[in-house]
Amino acid sequence: MRFRHLKFALGVVGVLAFAGAPAVHADEQFFPLQSYRVGPYAAGGTGFFGGFIDYLNLINIRDGGVNGVKLTWDEGETQYEVERGVEVYERLKNRLGVAAWNPLSVGIAYAMIDRITKDKVPLITVNHGRTDSTDGRVFPYVFPLLLNPYSETSGIVNYIASREGGVDRLKDKKIVVLYHGSPYGKETIPIYKLLADKYHFSVEQIEVPHPGNEQQSQWLSIRRAKPDYVVLRGWGVMNPVALKTAQKVGFPADHIIGNVWSNSEEDVIPAGDAAKGYIAITTQASGAEYPVLQEVIKTVYGAGKGNLDDKKRIGSVYHNLGIVNGILNVEAIRIAQAKFGERTLTGDEVRWGFEHLQLNPARVEALGAKGLFHSINVTWDNHEGDGRVTFQQWDGAKWKVVSDWIAPDRASLRPIIEKSAAAYAREHGITPRTSGDDPVSQ
Amino acid sequence: MDATSNPRQTLPVIDRILIGIGAVITFGVIPLAGSDYLMDAVLTPFLALALAAAGLNVLTGYAGQVSLGSAAFLAVGAYAAYNLHLRLPELPLLLDLVLAGLVAAAIGIVFGLPSLRLRGFYLAVSTLAAQFFVQWALTKFGWFSNDNPSGVIDAPALTIAGYSFTSAAGRYLFSLAVVTVATILTLLLLQSQTGRNFIAVRDHEIAAKVIGVPLLRTKLLAFGVSSFLIGVAGVLWAFAYLRTVEPAGFNLDRSFQILFIIIIGGLASLRGAFLGAAFIVVFPLILSRLGAALLGGVFDSGVLEMSQRIVIGALIIAFLIAEPRGLIALWDRFRAASAAWTGLRKTFPATDTSRS
Numbered sequence: 001m002r003f004r005h006l007k008f009a010l011g012v013v014g015v016l017a018f019a020g021a022p023a024v025h026a027d028e029q030f031f032p033l034q035s036y037r038v039g040p041y042a043a044g045g046t047g048f049f050g051g052f053i054d055y056l057n058l059i060n061i062r063d064g065g066v067n068g069v070k071l072t073w074d075e076g077e078t079q080y081e082v083e084r085g086v087e088v089y090e091r092l093k094n095r096l097g098v099a100a101w102n103p104l105s106v107g108i109a110y111a112m113i114d115r116i117t118k119d120k121v122p123l124i125t126v127n128h129g130r131t132d133s134t135d136g137r138v139f140p141y142v143f144p145l146l147l148n149p150y151s152e153t154s155g156i157v158n159y160i161a162s163r164e165g166g167v168d169r170l171k172d173k174k175i176v177v178l179y180h181g182s183p184y185g186k187e188t189i190p191i192y193k194l195l196a197d198k199y200h201f202s203v204e205q206i207e208v209p210h211p212g213n214e215q216q217s218q219w220l221s222i223r224r225a226k227p228d229y230v231v232l233r234g235w236g237v238m239n240p241v242a243l244k245t246a247q248k249v250g251f252p253a254d255h256i257i258g259n260v261w262s263n264s265e266e267d268v269i270p271a272g273d274a275a276k277g278y279i280a281i282t283t284q285a286s287g288a289e290y291p292v293l294q295e296v297i298k299t300v301y302g303a304g305k306g307n308l309d310d311k312k313r314i315g316s317v318y319h320n321l322g323i324v325n326g327i328l329n330v331e332a333i334r335i336a337q338a339k340f341g342e343r344t345l346t347g348d349e350v351r352w353g354f355e356h357l358q359l360n361p362a363r364v365e366a367l368g369a370k371g372l373f374h375s376i377n378v379t380w381d382n383h384e385g386d387g388r389v390t391f392q393q394w395d396g397a398k399w400k401v402v403s404d405w406i407a408p409d410r411a412s413l414r415p416i417i418e419k420s421a422a423a424y425a426r427e428h429g430i431t432p433r434t435s436g437d438d439p440v441s442q
Numbered sequence: 443m444d445a446t447s448n449p450r451q452t453l454p455v456i457d458r459i460l461i462g463i464g465a466v467i468t469f470g471v472i473p474l475a476g477s478d479y480l481m482d483a484v485l486t487p488f489l490a491l492a493l494a495a496a497g498l499n500v501l502t503g504y505a506g507q508v509s510l511g512s513a514a515f516l517a518v519g520a521y522a523a524y525n526l527h528l529r530l531p532e533l534p535l536l537l538d539l540v541l542a543g544l545v546a547a548a549i550g551i552v553f554g555l556p557s558l559r560l561r562g563f564y565l566a567v568s569t570l571a572a573q574f575f576v577q578w579a580l581t582k583f584g585w586f587s588n589d590n591p592s593g594v595i596d597a598p599a600l601t602i603a604g605y606s607f608t609s610a611a612g613r614y615l616f617s618l619a620v621v622t623v624a625t626i627l628t629l630l631l632l633q634s635q636t637g638r639n640f641i642a643v644r645d646h647e648i649a650a651k652v653i654g655v656p657l658l659r660t661k662l663l664a665f666g667v668s669s670f671l672i673g674v675a676g677v678l679w680a681f682a683y684l685r686t687v688e689p690a691g692f693n694l695d696r697s698f699q700i701l702f703i704i705i706i707g708g709l710a711s712l713r714g715a716f717l718g719a720a721f722i723v724v725f726p727l728i729l730s731r732l733g734a735a736l737l738g739g740v741f742d743s744g745v746l747e748m749s750q751r752i753v754i755g756a757l758i759i760a761f762l763i764a765e766p767r768g769l770i771a772l773w774d775r776f777r778a779a780s781a782a783w784t785g786l787r788k789t790f791p792a793t794d795t796s797r798s
Contacts, residue, residue, distance in 0.1 A: 035743060037742060037743055037744025037745075037747065038744050038747050038748060042744065046744070074734075075742065075743040076730075076734075076743065077730070077743040077744065077746070077747040079747075081691075082684060082686070082688070082691055083487065083683070083684060083691070086483065086683075086684060087483040087487075087727065090478065090479045090482045090483035091479055091483060091731075094477075094478070094479070106592065107594070107688055107690075107691075110592070110594045110596075110686050110688075111684055111685065111686040114596070114685060114686075115685075130592070181581070181690065182688070182690055183592035183593060183594045183688050184592075186591060186592045186593050187591060187592050189591055190591050207581070210690055210693075307742075427596075428596075
């Protein structure tokens with residue numbers, strides 16, 4: 001009976017031969033995009049990948065690429081599902097000049113770690129990802145840029161402490177973490193426990209099953225628990241539902257602190273009044289007043305090549321994160337080109353670029369992004385790069401920044417990360433690197 | 443061939459030759475000449491889901507018990523194999539595979555108990571319990587995922603007798619071998635007295651009881667065999683295809699997907715499970731590639747994805763109107779017609795007449 005499915009297979013081969021023949025040009029750098037524009041997380045996907053593509057377009061149109069090397073990309077729809085992400089990975093991995101992968105999904109990123117390490121191509125998980133991949137000695141190709149989940153947690157707890165008047169005032173406070181039922185949501189469970197022990201507050205962590213459009217029972221538990229603060233570690237449709245349900249059970253919005261994936265316009269606008277006063281952490285400001293955004297509007301949208309259908313979303317939180325992610329990827333290529341030459345780079349050369357991605361506030365200003373994000377300082381063993389965070393409050397119409405750029409308490413997190421990375425290295429038989437100049441041996 | 447049509451029918455010579463050629467191509471030509479993409483992203487998931495669908499077909503198509511818990515048994519298989527490998531590293535992988543199937547079978551039999559009292563929609567709803575319970579248990583108890591904070595497990599490399607199947611071709615061949623052996627064994631079982639008991643229970647439970655078919659044993663056996671096959675498919679899905687597993691990957695959507703595979707492919711037919719899996723797994727990929735190649739410059743991937751769903755939905759409706767008994771009946775009709783036209787065969791059974 002085998003021959004029947006064989007016929008199908010032959011059909012597939014035929015189609016692949018037809019569809020999988022990209023035009024080959026000299027000097028191109030390719031970005032495979034595992035995007036999601038449909039499904040429950042489409043708001044995040046369209047904003048982020050829209051911003052990313054807009055920035056790549058800006059570099060192509062304004063500068064003719066990075067030092068003459070054109071940037072190209074191709075999208076595969078994943079719907080935030082792991083197996084679709086893996087399929088797109090297998091589909092696009094053999095294209096020429098793959099620069100880096102940016103899946104924007106912890107589940108897909110986890111599935112890719114072994115694969116990209118074998119293929120020697122960087123995997124960028126800006127503001128999310130597997131926390132211990134911060135340790136570049138064990139994870140040479142994985143970059144949770146700007147803010148890993150533990151740093152985010154530390155930032156949120158420090159912010160709550162500052163509202164209460166210092167970390168010693170956290171004692172006997174109660175915090176509920178409402179998290180998304182996915183690998184992304186669960187990533188911070190141990191660190192909240194740890195910080196609760198350290199600062200003597202009590203923490204209760206409640207899961208909301210994916211996608212999270214029904215939260216009545218969770219919020220009734222929260223009402224029973226009477227916490228001082230609720231940390232919303234949501235994603236997609238879960239966030240506006242949480243805010244609306246909080247209003248229903250009478251929990252004040254200004255005591256709900258959103259994490260970095262619960263901080264967008266798409267999270268608060270559908271919640272209407274219920275979102276007024278809600279506070280969220282962010283690594284990049286919203287708004288379109290920054291020079292780089294103005295250039296995107298003029299050059300890219302002016303030429304009719306803008307990626308967002310709804311121009312009102314230009315400068316929204318997810319769109320700006322996509323722009324920042326574009327800046328980080330492009331600058332890593334530029335830095336690597338300075339060492340290896342102005343040509344199409346291999347994935348391993350781009351990895352070197354990311355490991356030297358140091359953008360101080362002056363360089364960020366030169367890129368037209370002053371105020372959009374603070375700075376980054378990636379090294380071979382610190383793949384997060386010491387990003388800064390700020391807090392913003394929703395006033396019913398837009399986000400207002402309510403804090404300075406704060407650095408999370410990374411020194412106390414590093415030992416936990418190193419311990420976890422060392423355990424991973426043991427399980428997988430990896431010898432940690434001892435210097436960034438080593439060729440990566442896997 | 444369908445066990446229902448003519449169990450002891452000997453295969454015509456031409457079919458034997460075609461099967462031989464098929465075996466040479468699937469085991470020889472594809473691993474040597476196929477691309478990594480074809481094997482890793484198309485054929486391996488196809489094989490895993492086809493086996494799962496074959497398992498569900500034993501239960502639903504042959505024995506007539508509706509189940510919505512398939513994804514739960516996939517998860518049980520995957521997590522059982524992972525834990526066996528982790529906690530008893532001395533066991534060979536193939537034994538892990540069989541034991542994982544047996545664990546899934548045991549869970550399947552437990553959740554099959556309501557079938558003694560419930561039928562049809564009521565049984566379907568009660569198997570939902572398996573779906574929700576298993577997912578809850580895997581999320582709730584960190585032991586199952588070795589206390590990994592995100593609940594994601596990394597599947598170990600496939601290694602048998604010192605040989606490691608790390609390449610795409612290796613993983614494909616491993617899956618193909620497992621699926622082939624499992625399918626042949628299932629076919630033999632379905633052609634035996636047990637298989638006829640399954641059909642008797644499906645067609646008329648009281649009549650079956652009267653002629654001496656042990657209802658309790660037969661129904662539980664159907665649940666056991668079905669869950670065993672689905673559990674093994676779960677191991678392939680986790681170890682050979684994704685190589686990472688999280689409980690949310692085995693949600694109700696996956697159960698429905700497997701149910702749709704057998705409805706579209708054809709109930710009570712192992713070939714139908716393969717055809718249905720091809721339609722549900724492979725066809726969307728082809729459509730997606732075609733759409734991206736032809737219209738990728740015009741529309742973004744979201745629009746293309748939506749249009750593919752519309753096309754697939756319309757095709758499903760068209761197929762089921764043309765042939766409610768699934769793709770396999772359509773295929774048999776086509777073969778009968780072409781055989782009559784070429785005059786190669788005179789009495790190919792055009793339809794499966796034993797279904798009630």
